[in-house]
Amino acid sequence: MEKTRQECMLKNIFINHDGDVFPCCRLWSRPQYRVGSIRDSDIADRIIEFDKECSCETYSSVIIPEMSDQVETGYSLVKATSTAFNSFNIEFGLTCNAQCAMCCVHAPEWRGSYELYDDLLRLIDRLRPGGIAVQGGEVLAQPRTLDFLATVKGRFPSMRMHIITNGNAPLSAFRLFNVLFETATFSIVGFTDNTYRTIMGLDFDKTKAFIGKVLEAGKCKVSLKYLVTPLNVHEAHLFLDWAVRQKPASIQIADSNFMAYTKEDGIQFWTAVVERSGRMLRKAITRNAAMIGEAGIELHAAPSLRTAFGLDDSYVAGVRQSASAKG
Ligand SMILES: C[S@@+](CC[C@H](N)C(=O)[O-])C[C@H]1O[C@@H](n2cnc3c(N)ncnc32)[C@H](O)[C@@H]1O
Numbered sequence: 001m002e003k004t005r006q007e008c009m010l011k012n013i014f015i016n017h018d019g020d021v022f023p024c025c026r027l028w029s030r031p032q033y034r035v036g037s038i039r040d041s042d043i044a045d046r047i048i049e050f051d052k053e054c055s056c057e058t059y060s061s062v063i064i065p066e067m068s069d070q071v072e073t074g075y076s077l078v079k080a081t082s083t084a085f086n087s088f089n090i091e092f093g094l095t096c097n098a099q100c101a102m103c104c105v106h107a108p109e110w111r112g113s114y115e116l117y118d119d120l121l122r123l124i125d126r127l128r129p130g131g132i133a134v135q136g137g138e139v140l141a142q143p144r145t146l147d148f149l150a151t152v153k154g155r156f157p158s159m160r161m162h163i164i165t166n167g168n169a170p171l172s173a174f175r176l177f178n179v180l181f182e183t184a185t186f187s188i189v190g191f192t193d194n195t196y197r198t199i200m201g202l203d204f205d206k207t208k209a210f211i212g213k214v215l216e217a218g219k220c221k222v223s224l225k226y227l228v229t230p231l232n233v234h235e236a237h238l239f240l241d242w243a244v245r246q247k248p249a250s251i252q253i254a255d256s257n258f259m260a261y262t263k264e265d266g267i268q269f270w271t272a273v274v275e276r277s278g279r280m281l282r283k284a285i286t287r288n289a290a291m292i293g294e295a296g297i298e299l300h301a302a303p304s305l306r307t308a309f310g311l312d313d314s315y316v317a318g319v320r321q322s323a324s325a326k327g
């Protein structure tokens, strides 16, 4: 199938913690796609002019509901023909309150200091994206970043703000959070206190209390995201049972490429654990399908997890039917 030609630079450019700009977050580790630095005086023009060959595959992760455009074809990059920037995906400093064992940006070892606020503001002011998505590190544990976002919100009140966060913030942080963010993704890694603490080094009750407060206020559209690792794979169904009852806008089951950690050598330990975890998750989705439909929750699972957990086409068709009967 032919790929969809896309003005990728207008969609969601990625700016990493060093200020390097990439056409999208998929390319953050590919130096040949680095557009430049936000420190460069001509960076705005370089973003607009960027024209390199690039293409990718995409896969739909939606389990519920059934969507008409679910067959995805992938993208190929074409040069921007306007300056209508949809969103910037901004990685601030990597300072974090957590110690996640699997952290893909190695935040726990980071000892740097983020000093690019003025450069960012200059770029935002020049290109005026419709929104920004922010992450780190942990933005809620970075007072200077929160001050910066409050400044941006003050100057550009209609600019949408999305945060990707571990949500392990004191309730006193809620007021500013609710002013700043229209949408939020809460990343959860483990569902029992002990597992959560072992992987993230944090207290799960604190996270749940903060998320509860955000949901109760009802202003911010919330996505609850569970990242599967070898140490929490057997708790995905517990997360799902809880998450559905929170009635967020969406629930995501994401993969840390966890099967790469679980190479078998003789004894088929992980094969058995993953098979059992998949069975428990399938049962949880089935028993929650009607409620997912009724509450209008979008349920996503990474394509790799569909295979690992046995969420095959006929299973998915069945739960979609249960969800639509009530939805
Ligand atoms: C690096 S974190 C930064 C934002 C915030 N601290 C958080 O954890 O949500 C951004 C996203 O990357 C995910 N992530 C972290 N380590 C990962 C890994 N090894 N594989 C895949 N995703 C990962 C997190 O769950 C989170 O949703």
Ligand code: SF4
Binding pocket: 006, 008, 023, 024, 025, 026, 027, 054, 055, 056, 075, 076, 077
């Ligand atoms: S083609 Fe795909 S990988 Fe390349 S910039 Fe566009 S969205 Fe990103």
Ligand code: SF4
Binding pocket: 096, 097, 098, 099, 100, 103, 104, 105, 106, 107, 108, 136, 137, 138, 166, 200
């Ligand atoms: S909370 Fe996010 S940035 Fe911090 S260590 Fe965990 S994954 Fe990394």
